[in-house]
Amino acid sequence: MNSHVSPGGFTGTSPVWLREPEDVNALVPALWSATAAKDANGVLAVGGVALPDLVANVNTPAYVLDEVDFRERARAFRDAFSGYDVYYAGKAFLCTEVARWVAQEGLCLDVCSDGELSVALRAEVDPAKIGYHGNNKTPMELRRAIVTGVGRIIVDSFDEVDRVAAIAAETGMTARVMVRVTAGVEAHTHEYIATAHEDQKFGLSISSGDAFEAVRRLLDAPGVELLGLHSHIGSQIFDSSGFEVAARRVLALQTRIRDELGTELPEMDLGGGFGIAYTTQDDPSDPKALAEELTAIVEHECRGYGLAVPHLSIEPGRAIVGSAMCTVYTAGTVKEVALDGGVTRTYVSVDGGMSDNIRTALYDADYSATLAGRASSAEPVLGRVVGKHCESGDIVVKHEFLPGDIAPGDLIAVPGTGAYGRSMASNYNHALRPPVVAVRDGESRVIVRRETEADLFATDLG
Numbered sequence: 001m002n003s004h005v006s007p008g009g010f011t012g013t014s015p016v017w018l019r020e021p022e023d024v025n026a027l028v029p030a031l032w033s034a035t036a037a038k039d040a041n042g043v044l045a046v047g048g049v050a051l052p053d054l055v056a057n058v059n060t061p062a063y064v065l066d067e068v069d070f071r072e073r074a075r076a077f078r079d080a081f082s083g084y085d086v087y088y089a090g091k092a093f094l095c096t097e098v099a100r101w102v103a104q105e106g107l108c109l110d111v112c113s114d115g116e117l118s119v120a121l122r123a124e125v126d127p128a129k130i131g132y133h134g135n136n137k138t139p140m141e142l143r144r145a146i147v148t149g150v151g152r153i154i155v156d157s158f159d160e161v162d163r164v165a166a167i168a169a170e171t172g173m174t175a176r177v178m179v180r181v182t183a184g185v186e187a188h189t190h191e192y193i194a195t196a197h198e199d200q201k202f203g204l205s206i207s208s209g210d211a212f213e214a215v216r217r218l219l220d221a222p223g224v225e226l227l228g229l230h231s232h233i234g235s236q237i238f239d240s241s242g243f244e245v246a247a248r249r250v251l252a253l254q255t256r257i258r259d260e261l262g263t264e265l266p267e268m269d270l271g272g273g274f275g276i277a278y279t280t281q282d283d284p285s286d287p288k289a290l291a292e293e294l295t296a297i298v299e300h301e302c303r304g305y306g307l308a309v310p311h312l313s314i315e316p317g318r319a320i321v322g323s324a325m326c327t328v329y330t331a332g333t334v335k336e337v338a339l340d341g342g343v344t345r346t347y348v349s350v351d352g353g354m355s356d357n358i359r360t361a362l363y364d365a366d367y368s369a370t371l372a373g374r375a376s377s378a379e380p381v382l383g384r385v386v387g388k389h390c391e392s393g394d395i396v397v398k399h400e401f402l403p404g405d406i407a408p409g410d411l412i413a414v415p416g417t418g419a420y421g422r423s424m425a426s427n428y429n430h431a432l433r434p435p436v437v438a439v440r441d442g443e444s445r446v447i448v449r450r451e452t453e454a455d456l457f458a459t460d461l462g
């Protein structure tokens with residue numbers, strides 16, 4: 001994996017990685033889905049559908065999902081990780097149609113709530129190909145998962161060990177489980193999306209002995225089939241050293257289980273978290289390189305411990321859907337704000353914001369943007385794309401060079417919003433969550449419709 005290029009500070013008002021583009025109209029292909037392209041007039045099309053035509057039908061803001069790109073990325077993971085099971089992490093983005101695409105492309109599906117399970121079942125995903133995560137699954141959720149025949153439940157606590165065993169005993173069904181372990185790794189990502197250090201809520205600690213104890217109890221529980229150990233170190237990760245340390249510690253636990261409990265667990269899940277490019281500072285690996293790297297790490301560690309290589313699985317979410325989607329907005333107001341040193345920043349307010357993309361406010365995430373409806377010959381200016389919510393932190397794109405003549409009514413497209421954009425969207429300020437429009441071969445299809453006022457009033461009983 002290529003290492004993440006550190007932003008390395010600021011030059012005045014913008015981060016050092018942000019360079020003034022030679023052509024402010026040009027797309028940076030690595031940030032966009034496979035079929036995204038601009039014509040000579042600067043009109044952006046995705047899946048052969050020009051965005052001005054698309055928004056004439058569905059309005060803005062809208063998420064635009066490139067079906068060809070999504071399927072290609074899913075297949076790329078499936079093919080590169082042949083011999084593994086690839087679980088698409090539905091938390092990144094899930095709707096019934098996308099769950100069907102996942103199944104059609106031969107991937108399994110990772111869910112982490114009753115609602116996500118309902119979507120998977122509605123799409124007729126084979127329950128045996130569903131994995132079920134969560135640090136606080138209710139007894140009701142666990143019962144449904146077990147009775148439905150979910151392929152694996154990833155057990156996250158001692159309480160859950162007891163619950164799973166009790167439900168298996170009571171229903172006479174077999175509960176197939178993995179144990180989520182905490183490997184004590186400090187992943188190089190934002191604190192809120194790192195999940196393998198000790199002081200957080202997920203998993204059972206290897207170093208404290210809790211993970212071993214959970215394994216011992218599950219092996220003893222009638223009706224429970226323990227498949228293996230699961231480790232997920234965090235999200236938007238570029239550096240393989242975290243996976244390496246985690247694999248070493250998880251396999252050390254596998255060795256202890258073999259030596260003290262007399263069994264080698266047949267499976268192991270390495271989690272997801274593979275980073276994507278949001279801006280020119282990100283340089284992600286392709287699935288083939290990732291597969292080679294992760295497989296080499298596991299094989300090396302297994303050799304060292306004298307273990308058979310377990311059947312492996314991964315759970316990419318962002319790396320499949322992240323770049324497959326962009327969001328298109330309409331600019332509403334444009335404001336020049338004078339900063340220190342005689343510099344100005346152009347604030348472009350769009351008709352969405354933190355209600356359709358919380359990641360900038362929540363994780364200080366970086367995004368990019370481009371004018372989507374026309375070309376401009378104006379000089380680039382340092383811009384910031386902000387939303388329409390009552391928060392100064394309501395920022396969509398913190399730093400981007402935009403054409404100096406950007407004006408109300410312009411369409412602005414933001415790439416890389418597929419992961420955790422719609423899935424973490426909210427109704428803040430009673431915003432109506434935008435639609436997801438799938439595009440392919442010149443056709444567009446609304447697969448999640450825009451919310452309406454009636455949706456808001458469906459729960460507000462008046």
Ligand SMILES: Cc1ncc(COP(=O)(O)O)c(C=O)c1O
Pocket residue numbers: 089092110133195232234235236271272273274315316317318319419
């Ligand atoms: C257990 C688990 N698996 C998979 C994922 C997917 O992560 P990503 O979308 O970064 O690939 C997550 C989210 O971080 C997760 O918590």
Ligand SMILES: N[C@@H](CCCC[NH3+])C(=O)O
Pocket residue numbers: 091193235236359363419420424
């Ligand atoms: N929602 C986060 C990632 C956490 C995923 C779930 N463990 C993001 O947008 O980056």
